[in-house]
Amino acid sequence: MQADAKRISPSTVLIASAALALLSMIAFMTIGAKGSWSFILSFRGTKLIGMVLVAYAIAVSTVLFQTISGNRVLTPSIIGFDAMYTLLQTVMVFFLGAAGAASVNPQAQFTLETAVMVGLSLLLFRALFSGGSRSLHLLMLVGVILGGLFRSLSSFLQRVLDPNDFIVLQDRLFASFNSIDANLLGIAAAATLAVTFVLWRLSPTFDVLSLGREAAIGLGVDHQRIVTLLLVLIAVLVSVSTALVGPVTFFGLLVASLAWQLTPTASHRFVLPVAVSIAIATLVGGQVVLERLFAFNTALSIVIEFFGGLVFIFLLIRGSAR
């Protein structure tokens, strides 16, 4: 096992996963393509861009969240990000009604949701980061509790909701890769690009942050400032993915775990792109399987969780052997 891990270089893993991602994108665009290419390009292209954005946002936000929390089983949903999204949707349908909620400008809605999620993360952080090492764990705990509160509030509102409105709401809350809102792609892409730019500037600190708070400070990283900034960026990325397809939580954990396991180094220079590539390959590849093999008879999340779960179990068994 050890010899194997040494023979595979990080670049090989990166190239292989990138190739896999590219292959699944090509497969998605070409398999079963009949008729006018301009129609196929715009129809499938929109969907593809949406999926790539979601894959990127989920992979990057989960990996970075795991880095700053120093824990490999957490995802941003632990601090209630997706519960917040559910609550926002519920409140909107509750007060505006199904018709009213449908008529809200999607860009404005996205901006509002992002602002609320960033605000929430900042509030959580400001209130708790009074210095001291237990703060991050306290933040997680408070996040768990707030998440529970948001969930209860949503389910309460859903119970008193008009049944017709409830069905509309339920439709909005199911993660769906088939109903990506093309109106949102532009603003979501812009937000992702802006986040990526800041992340690029911060990237040298990622590896140091994974050493833990004390070691990072000892090496001269302004831990509090960088972690706050990263949480805000993660909040934006989570908003991007939830706004486009709805809450998908297990997916991030799956992709990040696969990336950490497969990459023979802990360096973010490799882990982040590998995670993004795996996310794209799983999401887009899964969609191809769904559309061509099962003829839309099932949901993508089922396909992903089935195959992802298999790979995950395989990795766990292989890992325990070493």
Add this chain to the structure above:
Amino acid sequence: MIEIQEVTKSYGGTAVVDRVSLTLPSGGLTSIIGPNGAGKSTLLSIVSRLMPMDTGKVLVDGLDVSRAAGDVLARRLSIMRQDNHITARLSVRDLVAFGRYPYSKGRLTAADAEHIDRSIAYLGLEPYQNRFLDELSGGQRQRAFIAMVLCQDTDYMLFDEPLNNLDIKHAVETMKLLRRLADDFAKTVVVVLHDINFASAYSDRIVAMQGGRLAFEGPPQDMIVPSRLQAIFDVDCRVHAVGDTRLVNYFD
């Protein structure tokens, strides 16, 4: 020179470090001793700005640690902590390379590689340099962390109980190494120690803390005397001179 001025740190009304003022001159090896809960590790964490203080001030070469830029201080002062739990799967070489971060911000230069090689060689870690940390013994891992501090190449090096969990051989080797850092490289080494005899044998100065306060400070010959040890640790003991070293027997 590290100047600690009237530093206080309390948790819920209990002062863990209570108005401590202390000046540690440049050069030499200083040991901080004292019973559990005396505030030794807390003081070290405050000096290395891992923990904010409630009141007081710490100056390292005139730099205020709570105000100075993180990377400026990281090129001046390094710390090795007791619990070095790392989730990332790192090789020894990866870990040691982090010591260069304050200088190169992750883009290692040829000079950095040289520093890394030298630190690894200095601790005799060459055979293990490509092994992962979780594949090492406790002693090897401890040495890997010391190599990282060495690689950071700062004038001031703080160690919080570096002898924890080490057998006698590795403990002695580690202390000799810290001694060499002070003697050969003119580093200022500050070590929190539990074993008084290690402090007695290897220190230039000993600082004793008790109940969050500074109890005594001085060279080993002034500090390792029954009356003071009795006052610090509340244990009866006898002191024997063996060669130049004063050894404490506290076993009866």
